[in-house]
Amino acid sequence: MHGKTGSKPTGGPIDPAADANMLAESLEKQADKANPNPNHHKAVEIADRIAEALEEATIADRKWAPKLRALKADDDLHVSRKDWTDVTKDMRGVRAGADDYLKPPKKGSPKENAAWWEKLSKEQQDDYVALYPASIGGMDGLPAAARDEANRTVLAEAKAKYQLELDKLPPEPRNKYSSVSAGGATSQAYTDEWIAWNKKYGERYRHLKSSLSGMRAIEGRFEATGKEGLPDAYLLGFKPEGHGRAIVANGNPDEAVHQAVYVPGTTANLGDIEKDMDRMKSVWREAQPLTGGAPVSTITWLGYDAPQNVVTDSPSPRYANDGASAFDRFNEGLEASHAGDGSPHRTAIGHSYGTTLIGSAARQGNLNADDVIFAGSPGVQVGSAKEMDVPKGHVWNEEAEGDVVPDIGRYGHGGSQWKMGGGVWLNPSDEEFGAHQLNTGADEWNGRKTEAAHGHSDYWDENTTSLKNQARVVAGRHGDVHLDD
């Protein structure tokens, strides 16, 4: 099965049924054994792409055989430019064959996407997931199961590609700092060696490491499925480039009666996705027991470029405005793909800058939510709860003393000093805004404020009270929410 590595090339076509990964390995070994070659990296890159193309073709079944037969890279393992262009031509051929009946709507609405998908046969759907995983994975309106399957493929390929690239980068010099003495004082400075490395590779290196960390965290979530009843994870969005995209659901939203979609705030990125996934796992565990068996799906939505720098980026409404339409579309997609009659009960949860995005989404379009929870909001671009696109009495606000501290970082307890740049928006914590103010656990007792104490028990803190309240809203038990009085 592992074919002809090491044996004499015949010049004839490669058996496409051979293990494509083994092929990549052997191609890589060939490239390695070659002379110190300025094209070494490129050769490996090309090898990887060829293996990918062959793998894709192999996965598609016998129906594509005529195309496969035309896919004949010669087997002498010397990767020529001609070999690569042959593959490109062949992949175009494969896709051209597909195009006649596999045409998604161009810039379709989630409803249109859903309708298109439903018209396809199961076989056609499978083909589409195999051939266009990135498109299918990001297509709002398609069933969660299909998006998940597609995105897991994208994730696996990205992980391999990123790891390969990282392995090829020169490693970070161990001597990063050196002591510099001047005028009796000693300080640390970067070594010249490190500075040179950092200039050439630093940014890429850090991006690869960070993305891979996020990918591993997502895979960790897949592996945790089943542990103490944790439901299946559905990867509804994934992109490793830039700050990344990750949309991870606990439980299938298409089957859920109650859905929660959580928008994380400043500094959220793929590399740190674990924390934001954990939040929704916890909400799931708290909310699912409260529904009498009706399924709950909680979703972490890193579907926008969050501001990465509290000082320079957060005051800008740009991030919220750009991401808002994506959020509206995503929720529209959840509506369109939902199985059965009736609409699920959906709660949008925002943390910090995520609340601003939700506010922007309500302002610009249709939020498509039944309840909104703001946690640690600096401002939501609208002046009142009425403008939040949800029925009266369904905006819930949590503001804990110093809650925005983690986002401000070195700014300390400056919650009140942190205002949205340029605007005079009411904060959801202001009475005039009209949101329910949720109790975050602080208790008044005998005139002294005991922080984060729930009935004088030290086990229950702000986080757990907040969690309980969120769960009650998500589960539709509105009268059970602990209000601040």
Next chain:
Amino acid sequence: MSDHGKNSSQNSGEVPSSGIQRQGDADARIKKISSEILDLVALKGAVSKPGPGVVPCEGKNADKYYRMLHTWSVTPSGSDAVKLDEAVRELKESLPRRGWDIKRYGPDGSANKNVNLVADHDEKKFSVDITSSPKENPPMLIVSVISGCYKVPPGETVEHY
């Protein structure tokens, strides 16, 4: 008077430390506590399925410190549906006999003014929060059990589930 001096392993407001514990053992321990409390619940009905999960310890490294949180419910069937408040009242009597210290009992801060009970077991280092929820659909008894703050054994990292 919240007497923080009683428990020497904590600062004011900090969650009590429960020492070093393997996650598998911590998981088993909280399930046992939940099971013991369920035995005291004077209601017949469906018990929710999900088991305990892992939550962080406030202010501590999430790779090294963790807590176990288990929230479950009993949805009474038939005639037991009206007995929710009574069930909480009965727990107020039965829990102290098992070493639980009642910290709070009475209507909580909800619009429904649900009957709420909070009890700590300082020896076992767990706390339980019990709420009767008769006015929402379906009516149920909600129980949350939480542990103190554990540290994973040396060389291990917290598995988040």
